[in-house]
Amino acid sequence: MPRPIRATLSASALAHNCMVAKAYAGGAKLWAVIKANAYGHGLERAARALEAADGYAVLDFQEAARLRLAGIQKPILMLEGFFKPGDLPLLNKYSLTPVIHNPEQVEMLKRTELAAEIDVYVKVNSGMNRLGFTIESLRPAYNAIRMHRQVRNVTLMTHFADADGPGGIQAQLEWFSEMTKEYGAPRSLANSAALIRYPETRTGWVRPGIMLYGCSPFADCSAESLGLKPAMTLATEIIATQQLAPGERVGYGFAYEAVGDLSIGIVACGYADGYPRHAPTGTPVLVNGKRTRIVGRVSMDMICVDITDIPEAYIGSPVTLWGEGLSADEVAASAGTLSYELLCALAPRVPVAEIP
Ligand SMILES: *Cc1c(COP(=O)(O)O)cnc(C)c1O
Numbered sequence: 001m002p003r004p005i006r007a008t009l010s011a012s013a014l015a016h017n018c019m020v021a022k023a024y025a026g027g028a029k030l031w032a033v034i035k036a037n038a039y040g041h042g043l044e045r046a047a048r049a050l051e052a053a054d055g056y057a058v059l060d061f062q063e064a065a066r067l068r069l070a071g072i073q074k075p076i077l078m079l080e081g082f083f084k085p086g087d088l089p090l091l092n093k094y095s096l097t098p099v100i101h102n103p104e105q106v107e108m109l110k111r112t113e114l115a116a117e118i119d120v121y122v123k124v125n126s127g128m129n130r131l132g133f134t135i136e137s138l139r140p141a142y143n144a145i146r147m148h149r150q151v152r153n154v155t156l157m158t159h160f161a162d163a164d165g166p167g168g169i170q171a172q173l174e175w176f177s178e179m180t181k182e183y184g185a186p187r188s189l190a191n192s193a194a195l196i197r198y199p200e201t202r203t204g205w206v207r208p209g210i211m212l213y214g215c216s217p218f219a220d221c222s223a224e225s226l227g228l229k230p231a232m233t234l235a236t237e238i239i240a241t242q243q244l245a246p247g248e249r250v251g252y253g254f255a256y257e258a259v260g261d262l263s264i265g266i267v268a269c270g271y272a273d274g275y276p277r278h279a280p281t282g283t284p285v286l287v288n289g290k291r292t293r294i295v296g297r298v299s300m301d302m303i304c305v306d307i308t309d310i311p312e313a314y315i316g317s318p319v320t321l322w323g324e325g326l327s328a329d330e331v332a333a334s335a336g337t338l339s340y341e342l343l344c345a346l347a348p349r350v351p352v353a354e355i356p
């Protein structure tokens with residue numbers, strides 16, 4: 001028998017969350033962002049389940065090729081565009097829409113006669129200072145792209161640095177609008193946080209990611225309150241129990257010391273499965289559906305959990321690390337990270353089962 005750990009992925013939760021995103025989007029079209037193996041959910045599986053999407057956004061040409069091989073015919077947006085001249089024929093081969101964000105890409109495109117027409121996104125740096133053209137470099141880049149014989153539609157896009165935080169989007173949106181007002185091109189602005197919180201970004205094509213997987217982009221607002229359902233549940237079982245007397249310790253570094261009598265369940269999940277190693281004592285976990293906490297250090301293959309108040313818990317008892325009944329957002333917050341990182345880090349050794 002394999003170890004009891006497994007992830008389940010709910011196709012109906014993905015479909016539901018996609019409909020929620022569609023409702024927020026109003027008349028705007030929706031790129032379902034499925035980069036990073038669909039945030040750990042499996043590329044083809046997620047694309048199939050996110051049936052309300054108008055297109056899919058990825059980074060890797062391998063991911064784009066996999067989607068086409070799976071028979072998916074909707075538009076595909078390449079969020080970082082192409083990297084080398086050899087990538088350009090792939091745009092036609094797989095019918096891809098590249099994001100062009102730097103002058104090198106413009107040069108590569110200029111030098112290339114494409115076999116068929118393509119649509120292009122031009123990325124504007126509105127203050128995040130990661131990718132995109134500045135106000136000075138936008139005009140020459142845009143003109144060169146427009147003049148290319150095989151370029152059909154051009155959309156202007158930008159990305160917000162703090163749509164989920166206190167800074168908001170106002171300054172970036174104003175700057176973007178100022179920079180692009182004379183272009184008269186369609187726009188693509190919103191990630192999940194902007195889509196939910198800032199109606200003025202629901203224009204052209206929106207680009208939600210994390211909300212499709214049933215997690216909240218906001219620290220101060222639960223996924224449940226947004227009407228989202230967790231798509232991934234990471235579950236396992238207790239494989240051993242220990243009784244600790246006061247003063248006894250558990251795990252590497254003897255990091256946790258029992259204050260009173262303590263029952264411990266040893267759980268088949270560790271950082272090699274994708275559980276965050278830095279999750280501290282107190283991080284929530286469900287045993288037999290009841291909420292308790294992890295204690296001591298997360299090791300490679302095991303976690304220790306407090307089952308003192310769950311007397312029926314024993315070897316074989318079910319444990320939920322995150323997902324149905326315990327949000328990945330909450331576990332992530334306890335571990336000082338984001339649900340994004342937990343989902344993407346699901347390890348290949350964890351078997352995945354798709355459920356309706
Ligand atoms: C990843 C990404 C998104 C999706 O962001 P979420 O916060 O997951 O909704 C949108 N746009 C771009 C450019 C991205 O890289």
